Amino acid sequence: MxxxxxxxxxxxxxxxxxxxxxxxxxxxxxxxxxxxxxxxxxxxxxxxxxxxxxxxxxxxxxxxxxxxxxxxxxxxxxxxxxxxxxxxxxxxxxxxxxxxxxxxxxxxxxxxxxxxxxxxxxxxxxxxxPLAGITALTGLRDVARVEPGHRVLINGASGGVGTLAVQLARALGATVTGVCSTRNVDLVRSLGADHVVDYTRDDFTRDTARHDVVFDLVGNRSLTALRRVLTPTGTLVLSGGGVYRGGSLVGPVWLIARGRLLAPFVKQRVVTLATAPSRAHLEALRAHAEAGRLTxxxxxxxxxxxxxxxxxxxxxxxxxxxxxxxx
CATH class of the missing domain: 3.90.180.10 (Medium-chain alcohol dehydrogenases, catalytic domain)
Incomplete structure (x- = not known):
């Protein structure tokens, strides 16, 4: 072959x-x-x-x-x-x-x-x-336990994982804020994001809005900055390896390691995302797709x-x- x-x-x-x-x-x-x-x-x-x-x-x-x-x-x-x-x-x-x-x-x-x-x-x-969908599903449903009424911010909303995460967060009943570049604002909004932040114009980590969940798919912000936009008991999900651009010994591992070290000492949940493919996750994605919630x-x-x-x-x-x- x-x-x-x-x-x-x-x-x-x-x-x-x-x-x-x-x-x-x-x-x-x-x-x-x-x-x-x-x-x-x-x-x-x-x-x-x-x-x-x-x-x-x-x-x-x-x-x-x-x-x-x-x-x-x-x-x-x-x-x-x-x-x-x-x-x-x-x-x-x-x-x-x-x-x-x-x-x-x-x-x-x-x-x-x-x-x-x-x-x-x-x-x-x-x-x-599969991979992008399982990452989004695991991060939002399984790790962050997103529920109706939650406010969810997705950093990297126009990428492979991000475009699915916006749709899944909406399907789970959340109010969604997507962070992306200027050329992707209309795309992210069309996927169901309630609010879109153009990172070339605004720094979402300096915003006064607070979120129940921050799903970081980029790894380009410090833990302090990401936690600043969380509610006092909110959840930060770190999955920065997806968009990390390469060229180093450890890549996003340092940010993830710091998150793990910090987690036991703060009220906010700081979670490093780990995923594994399974039939159960694929079937959940199929159900969302066939219901028209995920494309x-x-x-x-x-x-x-x-x-x-x-x-x-x-x-x-x-x-x-x-x-x-x-x-």
Missing amino acids: KAIVQDRYGPPETLTLAEVDTPVPAPGEVLVRVEAAALNAYDWHAMRGDPRLARLSMGRSRPRARVRGRDFAGRVEAVGADVHQVRPGDAVFGDLGEANGAFAEYVRVPENRVAARPANLTTQQAAAL PVIDRTYPLHEVPEAMRYLEGEHARAKVVITV
Whole structure:
């Protein structure tokens, strides 16, 4: 099969289209014929091996996972033994996690990391949903425990996670403030944000408004500044790695580490977000999508052989919401 492979860390030029063996599903796994895949900030972090501290898990001298990509949508081609929830021909979407491998014609994935594709979404939209959607859902529903009437601020509201977080916060009954640049103000407002802050003109951390939840997807503000816009018992959810631009030893780890150290000593909740793909999360996202509460926004699509160009576009900070690969 054709796949985008990488044998050393580096820029998009290290990604090449090659012929590799088609994977064979083991017990508990399914083989999916990929129809679309999505790029995430995670993918270019993995491509560059950045921050360098992350190479302890990704591979010290070269990527442990040779084929890039983790989000996908397609149809089940075959199933291994002990697979009970899906069968050949089913339309599915899923997230491979750190195993990677979605930028390819076929992908092997554990059964518990796929779910039936939302009936009202296109294949490309479904591929754009898993990682970003799970991050937004976990941060807002599971960690911050957003309820009707809560005031939620999303820093990074126009990104892949942010555009879904705005919609999910609204679906959970919150009043939503989105922070983005000038060119994305109309987009964020169209997704349901009650208030939009243009960070090129206003500093949201100097505003007098107070929020029950601050969902930080950027990592470009200090803990003190972020806590300043929280209510005395509000929740700060840190997930700055998604938009961190790279080029250091530890990346956003220092901000996250400070958050963990601070958490026991303040009334406000300071929580570092950790996510893991699961069928339960995918099914929750499908339910929101099919109810009309959640629609992924796609900026651009590229064919499989143009993944390097797509990665260059994403890495250059030009992308709004999601960039999708068609296979």
